[in-house]
Amino acid sequence: MKKLLLNLSxxxxxxxxxxxxxxxxxxxxxxxxxxxxxxxxWFHDYMLLPIITAITAFVxxxxxxxxxxxxxxRNPVASQRSHNTFIEIxxxxxxxxxxxxxxxxxxxxxxxxDEIPSADVTIKAIGYxxxxxxxxxxxxxxxxxxxxxxxxxxxxxxxxxxxxxxxxVPVNKVIKVLITANDVxxxxxxxxxxxxxxxxxxxxxxxxxxxDRVGTFYGQCSELCxxxxxxxxxxxxxxxxxxxxxxxxxxxxxxxxxxKHRDQKIVKKIIKEDIN
Ligand SMILES: [Cu+2]
Numbered sequence: 272m273k274k275l276l277l278n279l280s281x282x283x284x285x286x287x288x289x290x291x292x293x294x295x296x297x298x299x300x301x302x303x304x305x306x307x308x309x310x311x312x313w314f315h316d317y318m319l320l321p322i323i324t325a326i327t328a329f330v331x332x333x334x335x336x337x338x339x340x341x342x343x344x345r346n347p348v349a350s351q352r353s354h355n356t357f358i359e360i361x362x363x364x365x366x367x368x369x370x371x372x373x374x375x376x377x378x379x380x381x382x383x384x385d386e387i388p389s390a391d392v393t394i395k396a397i398g399y400x401x402x403x404x405x406x407x408x409x410x411x412x413x414x415x416x417x418x419x420x421x422x423x424x425x426x427x428x429x430x431x432x433x434x435x436x437x438x439x440v441p442v443n444k445v446i447k448v449l450i451t452a453n454d455v456x457x458x459x460x461x462x463x464x465x466x467x468x469x470x471x472x473x474x475x476x477x478x479x480x481x482x483d484r485v486g487t488f489y490g491q492c493s494e495l496c497x498x499x500x501x502x503x504x505x506x507x508x509x510x511x512x513x514x515x516x517x518x519x520x521x522x523x524x525x526x527x528x529x530x531k532h533r534d535q536k537i538v539k540k541i542i543k544e545d546i547n
Contacts, residue, residue: 291463292429292489301462304488304509305480308465310380318376322369384465387479390447392440398450398457398470398492401499405438406528408449410519413528418502432489437506439522441515442485450476455497461490461505469494482509 293301299316303309395406403416419433440446450459452470460467464480482488490505510518 291486292432293462303465304463304482304484304486305465306483307380307384307480308463310383311465314376314380318373322373326369384478387447387477388445390479391444393447393449394438394440395449395451395475396459396470396505398452398454398459398496398503400454400497401492401503403434403457403459403492403503403505404453405436407522410523411528412519412522412526414522414526416506418504429489431501432491432504432506434504434506436526437487437508439508439510439515439518440482441512442482442509444512445479445481447477447479450478456494457492457496457503458494459490459505460493461488461507463488463490464507466490467493482507485509485511 291301291304300308300312303312393408395408397404397406399415402418404413405416406413414436416434416436416438418431419428419435421430424430424433448459448466448468450468450470451474452472454472456472457470458467459470459478461480464482466478466480468476468478470476486509488507488509490507492500492503492505494500496503
């Protein structure tokens, strides 16, 4: 019975993990897990795709029509027409209108990504050759996150996407991510949240997401950063508020950043030296 339950839990874990990562022969986006990504998917599926399809079909029709209607055998004497003011106005105005129609929802999505609501949790992601380092500045937590090698994978852990130390965040909370790099350009990207930002040495970029369901979500470094670029995945574990608080207690022990105490010691030392 115990074994059966274990197998079932592994099976469940596996399918739940499968939902948040790329699938074989996948064509579209990964399933959205945030409002930001839902907006992006809507913009792509109901705005860009229909417009692109219509334009492609129309141009194909024009090409075929011109080939048949204006073929040499049907027009032994070539037309001398060089321009037509009306049609030139039309083919300038219509693309302008299409661009304006596309720009409105596009800017809406862009600004919603850019304007960060007041954050519940702040995470700092630092790109290294070739792994990610994370910090929870408000919680005094710091840790590194390395990819798990094929030979060490446990059942249910996807290859090239699983890491040893996952980021843990609460569900339905605004997570602000500060992104930087320590050596070369990297990019912190998580498709299900619609998040992708360059990690630039000496500069801090920021982005945010609000995961709308519990689960494990996978992303990858998305800026070519060297020979092991493909081996620095990102794993985010979205959990309930209670589970997050439990994790915090554990993480504060396990990943404690001792800077606070060190800084206090340095201050004391400086004051002491100044007095003397
Ligand atoms: Cu990279």
